[in-house]
Amino acid sequence: MDKNFGAAEAEARIARLWEEAGAFRAGANAKPGGQPFSIVIPPPNVTGSLHMGHAFNNTLQDILTRWHRMKGDDVLWQPGTDHAGIATQMVVERELAKSNRRRTDFTREEFVSLVWQQKQRSRGNIKAQLDRLGASCDWSREAFTMGGAPGDPEAGQGPDFHDAVLKVFVDLYDRGLIYRGKRLVNWDPHFETAISDLEVENREVQGHMWHFKYPLANGATYDYVERDADGNVTLRETRDYIAIATTRPETMLGDGAVAVHPSDARYAPIIGQLCEIPVGPKAHRRLIPIIADEYPDPAFGSGAVKITGAHDFNDYAVANRHDIPLYALMDTKARMRADGLPYEESALIAGQIARGEREASDVSQINLVPDEMRGLDRLEARRLVVSQIESEGLAVLTDSADGPVPHVESKKIMQPFGDRSGVVIEPMLTDQWFVDTARIVGPAIDAVRDGRTRILPERDAKTYFHWLENIEPWCISRQLWWGHRIPVWYGFDLNPGTFRDETGDDALDEIELGDLLLQEGFVGPEPRHHCAADFAAVADRFAGDLAGLPTPLNHARVVEVAGAEAAEDAFAQGLADYNLTQDPTRLVYPVWRDADVLDTWFSSGLWPLGTLGWPNDTPELARYFPTSVLVTGFDIIFFWVARMMMMQLALVNEVPFKTVYVHALVRDEKGKKMSKSLGNVLDPLDLIDEFGADAVRFTLAAMAAMGRDLRLSTARIQGYRNFGTKLWNAHRFAEMNGVFAAPRAPGIPQATAPVNRWILGETARIREEVDAALDSFRFDGAAQSLHAFVWGVVCDWYVEFSKPLLSGTDEALKRETQQVMAWVLDQCLILMHPFMPFITEDLWGSTASRAKLLVHADWPTYAVADLVDPAAEAEMRWTIALIEGVRSARAQLNVPAGLTVPVVMVEADAPARAALARNGALIQRLARIEVPTEGAAPRGSLTVATPGATFALPLEGLIDIAAEIARMTKGADKAAKEAASLRARLANPRFVASAAEEVVEETREALAAREAEEAQLRAALARLSELS
């Protein structure tokens, strides 16, 4: 054997071994009747690459997966990737940009096909990276959240996710759980799409707060009075304006009201009055009402807030409460609108609405952006608005060194940014599709409350509840090209009105057609829409809609066109053709499909069901659903976990998983969250290259304390790489000593020597510890126990103890030790395998001929009760104490390390004598002493005290008596101090009365031991002081 494990060479070789054996296939190594154990991987972004968070996440899943597989459970770890709408579209657009091309240079179909090609190119990344990590997922079942969608070159090879997603949309739509509405949504002006509030990152940035005056209508005035906390008047003046503060002056153009708090006495006199927005051409200044609402904070700014319902979420709520119109000011790129009615006309209509002279029904054509600002960027418009107000003297002034100046505060403000685009998000009034989450959230809350799904750590259940209990409608439409296109088609809302086919000839002549088409309301203002999984189904619905129309319009052929404009043309063309030919087959009813796609999370919300083949009734679905465990980061509890819970419960009325293990984040060395936009992402492959996958995995597991972020340091990884080497060299030692060559009986070896009986017991302890830790998802506990056992027990002690036995002359003892060591090392490999799969599999294969790969080895079930021999354990503890005592004394007194010294047993009780007799060989070797003789302590000797015995190392002349006195005094003092503390505790009657009996007993024993130790050391000290 080499001195080190060659990770780079071995990892690839072993991965191939597993692959060729189909070792990770669903159900591999399952015992007859094995319990199902299933995990779905949190699907990584298909065009992405794995960062440390993924490495962490997948290491934990793999540990659980390998552990259960070895236990003989029927295991499935389901892998796959996510189509990641915006992110993937962005990757392709960025690629195109390199050759100066844009998405819009292509048709939608062409572009989507480019994305599929990109997906083909990059999806191997994820698998290759997971393979490097040793992730034992069943790649034969790889799934993709857009599998089977139009254009998928691999359609039919995996689960048809597209089918499932559309089915769910249609199902929820039919149940009234999905609706379309014009709502204020977060709009990303870079990607020109709506995004959900979870995709918005609120960041504090440096901003400004401007203070402006809104003059009261018709020059009205009021007494403005400010009071201090005691009610004393601190300011009284007559004002003809109301002051507002804003961080976004450009939105003033769309103001619909000024709001004050109903309790705010300062403004009570003017509630209900009108005031003037101080921007825009003077001739068409708009008046807006001053209203009372709970929203404004009287203590903030002036206490008065301008209400711009179409551009702020808080204002939107106020506007809805007070029926204030929502005037949109910006286009999809967040530039000031240039469409709609001219400013003058818009201002006029808005004024009529404000005065109650006109209904505020559809205000979308009203564009209150003054002509000179139309098309400007929002920030340019802001500058213009500010300068206009200031030049007109309507800014609130404040004193400065140069006299009064406009009051502009520099302050930190919270601003929303798109988490992908990084641009400032604009609240935007648009038509979108929503899931009525309030109606499906109940079962998701109940399932966790009643324990059908358990969230670990428990604290994260609070986050889950908090979010679900305050859930907002979920905007699921995205204005993208890459994604599941919404299965909704639109067509004109045609109404026969009062038209009758007077001629009764089931045909329409030119006059009749004219009567029909020109009558008011023939085409309704909003298109009709129908939802179905495909065009054929939806065409039937539209055909049904046409039934009420006069013949032959009621038999118009439903055809699909690109959009509303194409539909107008097609419809007109059909009518014209019919009119010319009277051939009813020329009549068409054109419909067009919704251009939007679904939020990626809508499809990944189906992940557990969809990957298992739902809606088909597959054997895997029956076997592995609900899944056993979901392992995921806390940052997507809302995004994903909660939505999966809601969706699976809404669809099949079952929870998607029984346990959710929520892990913390892997942070960078500064404790910052790793993110693509920050560019501080670490590549786990670099670490694997440097230290090996086993070391990286073990480190992550050892640091996986529940609910706490981990900061990865390479020093720690290196430490666990060394740990792997340690394990390796223990095997190398065993090989050199014939351990693997010796004949072996199956099962747990019989042992007679205390050292062998002892290590069997220690192995049983560690097996129980590891199982208990993994049962409770304490990955760190399991890793640390294994580390302490393999290094601290097996390598430090058992291997050392074995040396004199393996090289000794007692052949029976030698054979026994070889067999026990072979077994113990096998147990190390088995128990370590879920954590360090590569090195253990390699050693497993190279140290014996095996019936099965280690990945399929049987996980042990032996217990402490079966294997621990208390007598052997006590004896070995004593042996270790003696060796450590001798070593410590030697080292502290600078006895040369290589020198074998004589030893005299000064006193010893029966157990100590027995232990010495049975373990003399190991003690002599490890402590470097000669065969002990019995007698009084010679002059000038070192003293070593163990429970029940005192030994002396006669080293007169070699040692410094004063140093020995100091050492002994220190030891005696320490024992005395501890004894005193124990004595005090036992002297307290309330301790004896109220503490558990075994605690009291332990304390008594500890006291006795300390007292005995002190006595031994004092006696030795007395002898020493005679010398000096």
Added chain:
RNA sequence: GGGCGAUUAACUCAGUGGUAGAGUGCUUCCUUCACACGGAAGAAGUCGGGGGUUCGAAUCCCUCAUCGCCCA
């Protein structure tokens, strides 16, 4: 502003009622026939401050301070 969490050895972190632990680093010694990615022996913490509950508190409660995260 609301919520959650953290504060333990020089560093990174375990440890939820019974004598303070790990990895790395540090000191001294050892190239002893598994391993220098090693061995042996050490030094090192008033467990953030204060108060309380308890026979007993790093651990439970209160409070303060500092830091972090999430939400507004």
